[in-house]
Amino acid sequence: MNKIFFCVLFLITYYVHPQKKNEAFKLNIKKSNHTLLIDGVGDDLAWHNADVAKNFFMVLPMDDGPANEKTEIRMTYDDKNLYLLATFYHDKKGNYTVESLRRDFTFGKNDNFLLFMDPFNNQTTGFSFGANAYGAQWDGTMYDGGSIDLNWDSKWISKTTRDDEKWVFEMALPFKSIRYEEGVKEWGINFSRLDLKASEKSSWTPIPRQFPTASLAYTGTLVWDTPPPKPKINYSVIPYILREIKKDHTKNVGTEYKTKVGGDVKFSISSSLNLDMTINPDFSQVDVDRQVTNLDRFELFFPERRQFFLENGDLFASFGYATIRPFFSRRIGLGVPIQAGLRLSGNLNEMWRIGVMDMQTSSVTESGLPSHNFGVISVQRKVFSRSNIGMLLVNKQAINYPQENDSLSALFPKYNRNFGLEYNLASKTNLWTGKAFLLKSFAPKKENSGISQAAHIEYQNRKWNWRIEEQWVSDNYTAEVGYVPRNGFVKFNSYLGHLFFPTSGPIVSHGPKLNGFYFFNESFKETDNTTFLQYLIDFRNRSSLDFFVSYDYVELLSPFDPTRLGIADLDVGTKHRWNAFGWEYASKPQSLLTYSFNGRLGGYYLNGNRTSLSTELGYRIQPYVSLTANLNYNRIELSAPWNTNEFWLIGSELDVTFTNKLFFSNLFQYNEQSKNFNLNTRFQWRYAPASDLFLVYSNNQMIDPNFPRDWSLTLKFNYWLNN
Numbered sequence: 001m002n003k004i005f006f007c008v009l010f011l012i013t014y015y016v017h018p019q020k021k022n023e024a025f026k027l028n029i030k031k032s033n034h035t036l037l038i039d040g041v042g043d044d045l046a047w048h049n050a051d052v053a054k055n056f057f058m059v060l061p062m063d064d065g066p067a068n069e070k071t072e073i074r075m076t077y078d079d080k081n082l083y084l085l086a087t088f089y090h091d092k093k094g095n096y097t098v099e100s101l102r103r104d105f106t107f108g109k110n111d112n113f114l115l116f117m118d119p120f121n122n123q124t125t126g127f128s129f130g131a132n133a134y135g136a137q138w139d140g141t142m143y144d145g146g147s148i149d150l151n152w153d154s155k156w157i158s159k160t161t162r163d164d165e166k167w168v169f170e171m172a173l174p175f176k177s178i179r180y181e182e183g184v185k186e187w188g189i190n191f192s193r194l195d196l197k198a199s200e201k202s203s204w205t206p207i208p209r210q211f212p213t214a215s216l217a218y219t220g221t222l223v224w225d226t227p228p229p230k231p232k233i234n235y236s237v238i239p240y241i242l243r244e245i246k247k248d249h250t251k252n253v254g255t256e257y258k259t260k261v262g263g264d265v266k267f268s269i270s271s272s273l274n275l276d277m278t279i280n281p282d283f284s285q286v287d288v289d290r291q292v293t294n295l296d297r298f299e300l301f302f303p304e305r306r307q308f309f310l311e312n313g314d315l316f317a318s319f320g321y322a323t324i325r326p327f328f329s330r331r332i333g334l335g336v337p338i339q340a341g342l343r344l345s346g347n348l349n350e351m352w353r354i355g356v357m358d359m360q361t362s363s364v365t366e367s368g369l370p371s372h373n374f375g376v377i378s379v380q381r382k383v384f385s386r387s388n389i390g391m392l393l394v395n396k397q398a399i400n401y402p403q404e405n406d407s408l409s410a411l412f413p414k415y416n417r418n419f420g421l422e423y424n425l426a427s428k429t430n431l432w433t434g435k436a437f438l439l440k441s442f443a444p445k446k447e448n449s450g451i452s453q454a455a456h457i458e459y460q461n462r463k464w465n466w467r468i469e470e471q472w473v474s475d476n477y478t479a480e481v482g483y484v485p486r487n488g489f490v491k492f493n494s495y496l497g498h499l500f501f502p503t504s505g506p507i508v509s510h511g512p513k514l515n516g517f518y519f520f521n522e523s524f525k526e527t528d529n530t531t532f533l534q535y536l537i538d539f540r541n542r543s544s545l546d547f548f549v550s551y552d553y554v555e556l557l558s559p560f561d562p563t564r565l566g567i568a569d570l571d572v573g574t575k576h577r578w579n580a581f582g583w584e585y586a587s588k589p590q591s592l593l594t595y596s597f598n599g600r601l602g603g604y605y606l607n608g609n610r611t612s613l614s615t616e617l618g619y620r621i622q623p624y625v626s627l628t629a630n631l632n633y634n635r636i637e638l639s640a641p642w643n644t645n646e647f648w649l650i651g652s653e654l655d656v657t658f659t660n661k662l663f664f665s666n667l668f669q670y671n672e673q674s675k676n677f678n679l680n681t682r683f684q685w686r687y688a689p690a691s692d693l694f695l696v697y698s699n700n701q702m703i704d705p706n707f708p709r710d711w712s713l714t715l716k717f718n719y720w721l722n723n
Contacts, residue, residue, distance in 0.1 A: 020123065020188070021429055022205040025220030027053045027189065032076040032083075040135075040159035040170050042074075042085045050074040050085075053191060053204050053220075060201040061508040061540050062501065063209040063462070067202035069195050075222070079229050086113050086169040088133075088193060096133035096162065097196040097590050098623045101657035103137050104150040108542070109589045111196050113169050114138060116214055118188025119180035120272070120350045123216045123386045124426070126188065127178050133167045134623040135160040135660055143314035145386055145426050146215040151310035154178070155689045155720070176234040176722075179272040179346055183227045188219035196590045199541055208429075210460050217386060217430045231271035236722035238690075239263035242282060246712035263718070264308065273346035273354075278308050281338050284714045285694040288680045291671045293612075293632055293649050297560050298485035304329050312345035315355030315378045319392045319422055319437070320482075324452055324473060326418040326439050327394050328483035332374050337362040339371075353380040363400070369412055371399040374481060386426040394418040396481050416480040417442040425457070433458045441478045450477030452484070463501075465513075468494045475522065490524065493517040497536075510537040521557075528554040541588040549581045554605070562605040564673060568641050570605060578603025580610075594618040608638035626655040634673075647672035661686040670703070677701040690720040 032046035053073040058065055070089040077083060096111045105112070114130035126142040137158060140150040158171035180187070191204040192213035207218045244258045262280030269275050283306045294300055301322070304310060309329035316327050332338065341359035348354055355378040363371040375395040380388045396416045418441050425434035436455035443449050456469035475488030497513035513534040519527050532550035539545075554576045559569035570576075580602025587595050596616045604610040614632040632649040636642070649671050656664040662685055669678040683695040694716040700709040 020217070020219065020221075022190075022218050022220050025205045026223050027051055027073075027075065027204075027220065028223045028225070029075045029077060030225045032078055036076075036078075036083055036172065038083075038157050038159050038170050038172050040161035040168050042087065042168055042170055046076050046083070047074050047085055050076050056191075056193065056202040056204055057206040058200060059203050059207050059209055059213055061199060061209075063207065067193075067200060069193070069198050069200055069202065071191070071193050071202065071204075073191050073204065077224075077228070081172045081174050082228075084115060084169075084171050084173070086191070087166055088113065088168070088195070089166045090195060090197060092195075092197040093164070094197050095622070096167065098132045098134045098136065099620065100626050100655055101134060101136045101623050101660040102655065102663060103153075103660070104140070105132050105136050105138060107194065109594075110136075110194070111167075112138070112194050114192040114213070116142065116188075116190045116192065116216065116219065117178070117222075118142075118216050118219055119178065119184070120347050121184070121186065121188050122347075122350050122382055123188060123219070124382065124388065125347065125353065126216060128214065129156065129171065129173060130192075131158055131160055131169050131171075133160065133162060136623075136657075137660070141312060142214065142216065143312075144318060144424075145217060145430065146212050147314070148214055149310060149313060151307060151313070153690055155722070157689075175229055176232065176268075179268075179274065180228060180231070181347070181349065182230055182271050185224045185227050187222040187224075188216060189222040190216075190219040196542070199590075208462055210462055210465070211430055215430055217426070217428060231268065234268040234723060236266040236720055237263065238266070238718055238720050240282060240716060240718035242284065242714055242716040244284065244712060244714045246710065248710045249708045250710065266722075269344070269346075273344070273348065274312075276308065276311065276343045276345075277341070278338075279340045281306075281308055281341070282716065283307075284696055284712075285682065285684070285692075285716055288667060288678065288698070290651065291649060291669045291674070291676070291678070293634055293647070293671075293673055294564050295562070295610075295634070297554075297556075297558075299483075301483060301485075302330065308341065308343070312343070312355060315345055315353060315380070316357060316376050316392070319378065319390060319420060320439065320452075321435075321454055321471065323483070323485060324439070324454060324471065325483040326392060326420050326452075326479050327376055327481055328479075331481045331483075332359050333361055336364055336369065336372075351382045354378070360399075373397045373399055376481075385428045386430075388424050388426075390420075390422040390424065392418070392420045392422070394479070394481050413448070413480070414444050415442075416448070416478060418479050418482065431459060431461055433460075439477070439479075441476075443478055447476050448478040450474035450487075452477045463499050464497070466494070466496045468492075472522075488522055489527070490520045490522060491518065492520075497534075499536075506539050506541070508538050508540045510535070512536075526553075526555075527557060528552075539588070541590070543588040544584075544586050546584045547581070548583070549579070550602070551577075551579050552603075553577050562608070562638065563636055563642055563645050565645060565647075567645075576605045578605075578607075582612075592620050592622070594620075604636060604638070606638050608636065608642075610637075611635040624657055626653075628653045628655075649673065672703070675703050676709075677703050688719065691718060693717050 028051045034046040036044045036046050056067040056071045058067045072087045074085045098110045099105050110132035112132040116128050118126040124145050128140050128148050130138040140148040141152045154177040156173045161168045193202050203213045205218050205220045242260050247255045265277045267275045286305045289302045339360045344356040357376040359374040361372050377393045380390045382388050398414050420439040422437035434457040439452040452473045454471040458467040471491040473487050495515040499509045499511040501509050516531045518529040530552050532548050534548045537545040556574050561569050582600035584598035598614050600612040612634050617629045619627045630651040635646045637644050651669045654666040665682050667680045679699040681697040685693040696714045699711040
């Protein structure tokens with residue numbers, strides 16, 4: 001079966017012509033000798049002779065003609081900066097919709113403009129910049145042909161202005177803030193606009209509605225009159241200093257006081273390759289994890305939030321599948337100090353990308369954990385029009401490892417390694433996508449040296465979408481620096497969906513989607529499956545409504561407490577079946593008051609019942625204040641000894657953006673299942689570009705019984721120095 005997948009993926013890719021879909025869309029950019037003032041007005045002489053990108057195409061609600069709202073884009077450059085002026089006219093009157101002035105806003109909840117650039121013309125990687133109507137900036141690196149990593153920040157300036165007829169965005173982007181190939185006169189480029197008053201998303205080039213406007217397969221071409229300036233050597237030094245006070249009530253220690261100094265260094269090896277180094281890194285300002293109700297039999301996944309691991313993170317983290325990850329950076333420094341690290345990443349040329357990471361952690365005297373070195377090498381080679389072949393090597397190596405007769409050697413293996421090969425399919429028009437990979441783990445013991453393999457193919461046009469996939473993870477496959485919550489299984493899953501498009505009325509699209517997930521052990525005996533039928537409805541005002549009915553079958557392979565409250569475990573080998581139905585509704589984002597409501601009613605283990613209800617309420621005082629409240633209620637009815645249990649998860653978040661440089665946020669979380677109360681408060685002042693002052697307070701407390709766990713107060717100062 002695996003051979004069939006590889007053959008299908010190859011044939012689809014082979015017969016794809018390499019020419020871009022929107023090759024005919026060209027915007028000429030000419031060098032300017034006039035001085036530009038970035039004020040959001042756009043009356044400088046430099047703009048008078050600039051070519052104009054206009055006549056945008058509608059993408060949503062329907063991709064069948066020109067956009068209703070008029071947009072004009074102009075670009076120019078000089079020896080130091082790339083400049084852009086965008087003017088957004090609107091016929092519909094009313095207030096602009098924005099979440100706040102905070103950087104890297106949520107795309108669908110703001111009137112916004114985004115620029116997508118593909119300097120290497122590989123239709124896979126690039127950069128994105130933009131702003132919402134009140135000037136909150138957006139910047140990120142692009143990967144996988146249309147995904148955006150917003151954790152990347154760069155130095156650039158912009159300004160927006162507004163009146164009753166239009167809003168205007170003007171920006172200056174230093175060439176040293178991006179990476180591009182020297183001497184190239186044509187870049188892939190596109191522009192996207194979201195106008196929530198008109199419920200319209202539009203693009204300079206035509207893009208099918210099922211794809212994001214960020215899809216690099218549908219970019220036009222930016223044609224330079226002369227190649228962009230030759231990149232110069234660029235480096236940045238970002239030192240930090242912090243002072244922390246903390247108290248851990250679970251340990252018999254007093255209040256601790258700590259001063260910490262460290263920083264990062266960024267150095268441009270070439271115009272497209274960057275070296276990042278970190279010494280004694282600190283992540284105290286990173287957002288805390290959002291708590292969830294956990295009724296899963298396997299380990300939950302929480303995303304990486306630390307800046308150093310996120311920039312160009314796709315080179316390392318996108319290998320494999322969501323539940324078969326040979327590398328997951330949160331395994332590094334988990335409760336262990338990181339001493340230093342480096343990362344080399346970027347494009348060698350149009351065809352090759354490379355990523356190298358090396359991290360060193362400290363030892364832990366209390367547990368006997370030795371220090372570890374984590375090394376990762378990732379290489380990607382573009383093939384055909386937009387596909388690529390990848391290789392990944394992950395190595396976790398203990399330093400000053402205990403002797404073989406030491407009892408600690410059984411707790412902490414000397415090493416764990418993973419080697420993998422992967423093929424990623426992306427057709428010229430993005431209608432066909434797919435993946436196939438093979439992973440091999442290596443460890444001191446044979447029972448930890450196994451194989452994982454998986455493949456899928458997916459098709460998506462306006463009306464039809466389907467996917468077939470298979471996975472195999474051997475029982476002895478291990479990825480200590482990865483995320484593989486389940487071993488010893490073979491999985492088949494697929495879905496098939498269809499959409500209908502009414503020509504009038506409040507509904508823009510609706511249709512069914514059938515999903516199936518089937519698990520077997522390695523002897524192909526079925527162990528569990530989930531099948532569910534959805535009906536999806538999208539409204540013209542951007543609200544949505546979904547319904548589903550489902551069937552579940554589970555044969556337990558290990559003891560499991562169905563309440564996760566520590567009451568008792570169900571026996572291995574017991575079999576359970578149940579049916580359920582549910583729904584999810586999300587209101588239109590244009591309203592100051594937004595809400596969503598979802599629920600699930602039906603059976604559960606031991607012929608029991610589970611009711612789960614969730615809601616999210618949001619209110620904005622534009623553009624300065626955003627309030628959000630989340631409530632999740634679960635009721636589980638089982639036989640003794642579990643009986644009936646109810647528990648709540650409550651969260652509330654206050655986000656205040658006094659200006660686009662001064663922020664305050666407060667997150668409160670109350671979790672009855674884990675018996676934990678958490679408070680996280682953060683003040684941030686961006687006093688200079690990419691330079692911040694943070695004041696962070698965190699408090700964790702047990703509930704039932706009410707007992708303090710720990711608290712901390714951190715003051716952190718960093719500054720971005722560059723040439």
